[in-house]
Amino acid sequence: MQEEPIYWLFILAIPIACISWTVTHEEVFREPRTYCVKRSREERKLIKRKFFYMLTCEYCFSHYVTLFMLLITGYQLYLTDWRGYLIAGFSLVWIANIYMSLYNIIRIDLKKEKIIVKKEELAIEEEEKERLIS
Structure with a gap:
């Protein structure tokens, strides 16, 4: 068994979540994301469609x-x-996606406010x- 502390799981998931969210949602990557969305819908070959889709989905991209x-x-x-x-790997993906879900909930609440x-x-x-x- 490894003696690696469990807290590294939660620390390493932070940059994974940050990078995944930024690439798949934020304005700075809008143009390449729009290109990938288009290709994921219009490509004839299934493998190409799935590849481009994986670049636009935060869960997929986090892998x-x-x-x-x-x-x-x-x-x-x-x-x-x-x-x-x-x-x-799977643990980091899971924790990173929890972080992204929480972030999304906070953003929705802020937008609503x-x-x-x-x-x-x-x-x-x-x-x-x-x-x-009058």
């Missing part, structure tokens, strides 16, 4: 990022052979305009 992180860190979980990499505040501001402006007119 690529996890593989890269395992290669550069050598992190293994529980066992010190290939099985340790396998366990670590902004919309509510904007509606309230518009209502107040309308009331002020009506008061000035």
Whole structure:
């Protein structure tokens, strides 16, 4: 058994989640993502469609990022052979996707709050305009 602390699982999942989310959702990668979405819908060969789809889905893409992180860190979980990499890989993907889900929930809540505040501001402006007119 390996003596690698379990907290590394939660620490390594942070950059995996960050990279996966940024590439698959944020504006900075909009153009390549749009290209990949188009190719994932229009490619004739199934393998090509699936390849491009995997570049646009945060869950799918997190597997690529996890593989890269395992290669550069050598992190293994529980066992010190290939099985340790396998366990670590799936565990990192799982934790990273929990992080991304939580982040998405927070973003939705923040967006909803902004919309509510904007509606309230518009209502107040309308009331002020009506008061000035009358």
